[in-house]
Amino acid sequence: MLDMKKVQQVTDEVMRQFVHVHKVNVSVYLDGNKQPRKALTRASRGERRMVEESNLRKFFTKQILPPSFRSRNNRSGKIKIPDPYTFMSEFPLPILLFQQVEHSLYMWAGKFDRGEFEDSEAFFRVTQCESEADQAVAMESALDTSNRTFAIGQDSDYCVFGFKLDNELWVMGDLHVQYLPLDGLTIDEEGIRGYVVTRRHIAEEFHISEDLIVEVRYISSTPD
Amino acid sequence: MLVGNDYTSFVQEKKLRKSVNFFRDHCADGNKNLKLADVFDQVSELDGFHVESTDPNQQLNIEFSRALFRLENISPFLEERDDNDDDDLAFNGEEEEKKEDAEEIIDDTDMNNYVKAFDQSLVPASGGLGGKDFCLKSHIMSPFENVLHEGEDIVPFLEETYDVMRAQSLSYVCVPSKLKWSHVQLSTLFQRSIRATLNIVPKGILGYECSPSMIFDHLCFFHALVARMVEEVDPETNDLAPNKKERSSHHTRLALPIDAHKDAILKSVKENRVTIIQGETGSGKSSRVPVMLLEAPPPEPTSNKVKMFICQPRRIAAKSLTERIRMTEPHLKDLIGLRMGHGVREYESKRTQAWFVTTGYLVRYLANNQGAFHDVDYLIIDEVHERSIDSDILCLLAKRLLETHPKIRIVLMSATVAADMYQKYFDVSEPPIFVGVRCFPINEYFVEDIGKHLRLSSKECKALDEIKDKCNKSRCQLAPNSHHILKLHHLAAQIAVEVGKGGTSVLIFVSGMADIVSITEIFEGMVGSIKYNCVPIHSDIPFEDQMEAFDSPKQNEVKIIIATNAAESSITLPDVDNVICFGLCKAITYNKQSHRQMLETTWISKANATQRAGRTGRVREGSVYRLYPRKAFNDYFRKFEEGEILRSPLDSVILNLRTIVADESITEILRGCIEPPDTVNIENSFNSLFNRKFTTAANDNFEITSLGDLVVALGIDLTIGALVGFGARLGSLRETIEVAAILSFPKSPWLLPNALLQEPEVYNGENYFF
Numbered sequence: 001m002l003d004m005k006k007v008q009q010v011t012d013e014v015m016r017q018f019v020h021v022h023k024v025n026v027s028v029y030l031d032g033n034k035q036p037r038k039a040l041t042r043a044s045r046g047e048r049r050m051v052e053e054s055n056l057r058k059f060f061t062k063q064i065l066p067p068s069f070r071s072r073n074n075r076s077g078k079i080k081i082p083d084p085y086t087f088m089s090e091f092p093l094p095i096l097l098f099q100q101v102e103h104s105l106y107m108w109a110g111k112f113d114r115g116e117f118e119d120s121e122a123f124f125r126v127t128q129c130e131s132e133a134d135q136a137v138a139m140e141s142a143l144d145t146s147n148r149t150f151a152i153g154q155d156s157d158y159c160v161f162g163f164k165l166d167n168e169l170w171v172m173g174d175l176h177v178q179y180l181p182l183d184g185l186t187i188d189e190e191g192i193r194g195y196v197v198t199r200r201h202i203a204e205e206f207h208i209s210e211d212l213i214v215e216v217r218y219i220s221s222t223p224d
Numbered sequence: 225m226l227v228g229n230d231y232t233s234f235v236q237e238k239k240l241r242k243s244v245n246f247f248r249d250h251c252a253d254g255n256k257n258l259k260l261a262d263v264f265d266q267v268s269e270l271d272g273f274h275v276e277s278t279d280p281n282q283q284l285n286i287e288f289s290r291a292l293f294r295l296e297n298i299s300p301f302l303e304e305r306d307d308n309d310d311d312d313l314a315f316n317g318e319e320e321e322k323k324e325d326a327e328e329i330i331d332d333t334d335m336n337n338y339v340k341a342f343d344q345s346l347v348p349a350s351g352g353l354g355g356k357d358f359c360l361k362s363h364i365m366s367p368f369e370n371v372l373h374e375g376e377d378i379v380p381f382l383e384e385t386y387d388v389m390r391a392q393s394l395s396y397v398c399v400p401s402k403l404k405w406s407h408v409q410l411s412t413l414f415q416r417s418i419r420a421t422l423n424i425v426p427k428g429i430l431g432y433e434c435s436p437s438m439i440f441d442h443l444c445f446f447h448a449l450v451a452r453m454v455e456e457v458d459p460e461t462n463d464l465a466p467n468k469k470e471r472s473s474h475h476t477r478l479a480l481p482i483d484a485h486k487d488a489i490l491k492s493v494k495e496n497r498v499t500i501i502q503g504e505t506g507s508g509k510s511s512r513v514p515v516m517l518l519e520a521p522p523p524e525p526t527s528n529k530v531k532m533f534i535c536q537p538r539r540i541a542a543k544s545l546t547e548r549i550r551m552t553e554p555h556l557k558d559l560i561g562l563r564m565g566h567g568v569r570e571y572e573s574k575r576t577q578a579w580f581v582t583t584g585y586l587v588r589y590l591a592n593n594q595g596a597f598h599d600v601d602y603l604i605i606d607e608v609h610e611r612s613i614d615s616d617i618l619c620l621l622a623k624r625l626l627e628t629h630p631k632i633r634i635v636l637m638s639a640t641v642a643a644d645m646y647q648k649y650f651d652v653s654e655p656p657i658f659v660g661v662r663c664f665p666i667n668e669y670f671v672e673d674i675g676k677h678l679r680l681s682s683k684e685c686k687a688l689d690e691i692k693d694k695c696n697k698s699r700c701q702l703a704p705n706s707h708h709i710l711k712l713h714h715l716a717a718q719i720a721v722e723v724g725k726g727g728t729s730v731l732i733f734v735s736g737m738a739d740i741v742s743i744t745e746i747f748e749g750m751v752g753s754i755k756y757n758c759v760p761i762h763s764d765i766p767f768e769d770q771m772e773a774f775d776s777p778k779q780n781e782v783k784i785i786i787a788t789n790a791a792e793s794s795i796t797l798p799d800v801d802n803v804i805c806f807g808l809c810k811a812i813t814y815n816k817q818s819h820r821q822m823l824e825t826t827w828i829s830k831a832n833a834t835q836r837a838g839r840t841g842r843v844r845e846g847s848v849y850r851l852y853p854r855k856a857f858n859d860y861f862r863k864f865e866e867g868e869i870l871r872s873p874l875d876s877v878i879l880n881l882r883t884i885v886a887d888e889s890i891t892e893i894l895r896g897c898i899e900p901p902d903t904v905n906i907e908n909s910f911n912s913l914f915n916r917k918f919t920t921a922a923n924d925n926f927e928i929t930s931l932g933d934l935v936v937a938l939g940i941d942l943t944i945g946a947l948v949g950f951g952a953r954l955g956s957l958r959e960t961i962e963v964a965a966i967l968s969f970p971k972s973p974w975l976l977p978n979a980l981l982q983e984p985e986v987y988n989g990e991n992y993f994f
Contacts, residue, residue: 004442034302036298161292214293
């Protein structure tokens with residue numbers, strides 16, 4: 001039920017804040033159509049979708065809301081409105097959500113291509129990836145040795161991405177993905193604030209080498 | 225910390241239990257409450273630790289994700305994704321729940337099969353994107369046309385809804401409460417079709433045209449669905465049509481009252497140049513007459529085939545009739561086409577013989593292409609009683625056509641046509657053909673009868689007498705004063721209480737919002753076993769709130785529908801047994817001194833009064849209580865509402881007529897109208913046009929200036945058009961277009977807070993979001 005006009009407005013506003021207000025260069029990487037050859041890989045997403053769909057159907061056919069809407073005091077009969085993230089995760093995302101955001105982003109890129117923002121101090125570009133965009137985002141952040149390119153997203157995989165320590169590129173300097181989680185990000189006229197996590201932080205916290213993070217990921221992952 | 229893993233999941237953990245057990249066995253002395261830090265401690269001590277799997281698929285995943293996370297080349301692992309893979313949304317319905325859903329909009333016993341067929345049709349429908357011929361709408365609609373069975377009425381519904389959404393003319397603040405699961409399913413299909421189309425459009429090529437927010441408005445879509453559901457209420461039982469079979473009967477050929485008059489109609493149109501057909505709503509005039517004429521041989525022996533234009537006052541009527549006839553008369557499907565303003569052409573081909581058109585379109589087409597009518601046999605003007613300026617000009621042009629085109633025949637149709645006037649205007653000797661009769665009687669009570677018929681108090685009877693005296697004294701020349709109106713409010717409430725029985729509705733026709741609020745307050749103060757539920761119908765009230773009028777009242781409830789003339793025609797309220805009519809309305813009047821239109825409270829016409837009474841007696845006997853005397857109705861009320869041409873400044877009409885007919889005197893043309901406008905009004909408009917620099921002279925010998933050309937081309941209010949023109953000259957075109965767009969919006973952009981419409985917390989400014 002998300003209004004696509006609102007989605008468009010929010011996307012436009014966020015991009016305006018980044019590019020025009022705070023003069024931040026923005027590179028957007030969009031997922032491509034190719035995916036890893038696999039048999040089981042997307043099972044958890046499929047299960048999650050089924051739960052979301054079931055929640056929606058129950059709501060429309062029997063007026064039953066998911067457990068996250070139930071108040072602690074059930075006898076009161078009151079409905080608790082969960083936080084937005086939980087709310088969104090209980091029901092399927094709007095089908096046209098991605099197309100709407102993508103369209104808004106291409107409109108921005110088109111304006112830059114046509115020179116409508118030739119006075120802008122920052123650039124904006126959209127890149128269509130062959131596969132999932134995470135690696136391209138991580139790569140762009142990692143290759144900036146000044147550590148001023150941030151991978152903005154909502155995916156802890158950015159804490160795992162990184163060159164192998166014996167990679168020849170290491171001579172360039174500090175090649176770490178600067179992960180800036182979206183849920184900790186605040187953007188307004190005054191500035192952009194958030195916290196940055198790198199793979200090095202994780203490795204130091206657990207006293208293991210960075211290379212091992214990829215390996216332990218397989219055995220320590222939990223269902224989301 | 226390390227969660228959200230796409231490549232090792234809960235399912236895999238179960239399948240690869242041995243891998244997990246490895247750590248339980250080796251790292252923590254069998255401690256089942258294994259901590260992540262312990263795992264890391266153990267792993268860090270193992271030299272060259274890496275994960276492997278004996279399962280080939282799992283091993284492939286491990287190798288892929290290792291390459292991915294180490295920022296190495298992953299191309300060898302990739303393959304094309306199946307787009308439908310994640311699209312099962314909203315269709316994995318369990319059979320049990322499907323059975324409970326008795327009003328499936330897409331009625332299919334196996335929704336999954338339906339969705340598969342839909343998916344298969346998405347691919348060919350989405351292909352073939354080719355340059356200038358690409359039409360967003362037809363691509364989006366084509367999967368529905370391919371998959372749905374012939375006769376299914378959902379396709380035209382979706383097309384109409386699509387047009388409305390594209391026009392962005394509706395705005396709602398909340399989701400309708402009657403939304404069903406089947407609505408969500410249809411919405412999902414529609415959005416998937418839009419997505420499939422958008423995925424083939426090259427990015428940035430069609431710009432804003434292709435923004436999902438410009439194509440799909442879910443609130444508008446759901447409201448249209450709910451409104452559609454209301455339309456399908458069975459008037460006898462108040463039940464929703466339970467399945468598609470019954471609903472689709474709307475589009476099968478049923479016997480209609482007009483069928484009995486087929487021979488008379490064909491005989492009349494053959495023998496007369498002008499035929500007037502008068503029949504009550506639902507008699508089948510609009511849908512049957514074109515078919516009768518199309519199926520009959522041409523009236524002139526020299527014609528090979530029949531050719532005709534059928535004119536409707538509104539776009540939605542023209543469109544829906546085209547669709548309806550194409551469905552109910554499949555053998556004539558290829559002969560029916562649609563033309564409307566802004567270049568809309570649908571179903572047109574070399575075989576087309578009958579075109580449904582809008583009045584506005586036909587006026588412009590006829591004025592500029594009289595030659596194109598040399599082989600036209602019939603010009604049907606439907607709903608001729610709707611006396612818009614375009615309608616009167618069309619009659620004028622049609623009358624001229626009779627003189628210049630000896631072959632053409634004109635058919636005028638309406639429910640409440642002023643037959644005498646049209647007979648005289650078109651010089652028709654034959655009387656009108658009456659088709660369709662009312663099935664249920666309506667009891668009429670005027671103000672002097674009400675006291676005898678109902679048990680009212682002496683105070684109320686006295687008020688009735690006073691109203692009667694005032695109306696007779698003023699001869700209904702002036703609008704009643706506030707004291708008179710207040711009495712009407714109280715009387716209406718008392719009559720409604722007296723006649724309203726539990727489970728029925730009373731419809732009160734008032735003049736404006738102030739009356740609605742006042743009467744509602746009277747009912748809110750009433751306490752008793754019967755609950756009075758007031759529902760307003762007014763153009764300022766959101767559509768979904770007005771839809772409440774269609775809900776059936778409960779057994780211990782009387783629904784009081786308080787309406788302006790917005791409810792006078794085009795709607796059917798099946799449970800209304802009693803109508804109370806104030807005899808008043810708000811109407812646009814023309815002030816000669818100021819050369820301006822004004823909205824004033826005024827007395828209605830007899831035709832309006834008949835239309836209002838006709839809201840009852842549709843499915844059973846009904847009563848109408850008229851709060852004005854019989855003498856006023858007979859002697860003082862106008863027979864019909866005045867034509868718009870008499871109530872409006874003629875600036876725009878004159879300017880448009882000049883673009884149509886360059887050489888003739890505009891004054892003479894206007895004098896040839898069915899009800900010619902006042903000469904003073906015409907002269908005022910000449911002066912006004914000249915003063916505003918649209919014309920070169922303040923008399924009939926004028927030419928249009930470049931500014932005048934622009935405003936005519938824009939087709940908007942002249943003053944607003946001038947704003948755009950001056951904006952262009954002064955270099956502020958963008959800003960003036962924005963201001964013009966806001967000013968052109970017919971309603972206030974703000975939602976007016978009203979305690980009648982909003983819940984207290986919303987009215988008081990809290991939580992005004994859905």
